[in-house]
Amino acid sequence: MSELNIVVVLRAKAGKEDELRRDLKVVTDESRKEDGSLNYNLYVDRNDPGRFVFVEHWASQEHRDRHHNESAHIRHFHENGVKNVEATEFAFFLDRVE
Structure with missing residues (x-):
C-alpha cells in the first residue's frame, strides 16, 4: 500500500462561510483520529x-x-453540512515523486 496525499478546495455559499467553517472543523478534528490518517489539516484562504x-x-x-x-x-457532513458548499473548486489525489 502506498501513501496518498489529497488537496481539496471548497467554496462556501455566500453568507455561509462561518457555518461551513464550523462544520469543516468537526470533519477535520474527527478525521485526524481515524486509522491511517497521517495528517489532516484545514486552511482558509487569507484573501x-x-x-x-x-x-x-x-x-x-x-x-x-x-x-x-x-x-x-463524513456521512453527517454529506447529509447536513454540504448544503453550505457552493462548489468543489478542485480535488487532487497525489502520489509523491520519489
Missing part, C-alpha cells in the same frame, strides 16, 4: 474567507476510502 482547503495525508488509498465511505462524521 478569500469563503475558500477552504483540505490537505490530507493517508497511509493508503484503502484508509482514505474507508474514511470517505464509512465514517459517521
Whole structure:
C-alpha cells in the first residue's frame, strides 16, 4: 500500500462561510483520529474567507476510502453540512515523486 496525499478546495455559499467553517472543523478534528490518517489539516484562504482547503495525508488509498465511505462524521457532513458548499473548486489525489 502506498501513501496518498489529497488537496481539496471548497467554496462556501455566500453568507455561509462561518457555518461551513464550523462544520469543516468537526470533519477535520474527527478525521485526524481515524486509522491511517497521517495528517489532516484545514486552511482558509487569507484573501478569500469563503475558500477552504483540505490537505490530507493517508497511509493508503484503502484508509482514505474507508474514511470517505464509512465514517459517521463524513456521512453527517454529506447529509447536513454540504448544503453550505457552493462548489468543489478542485480535488487532487497525489502520489509523491520519489
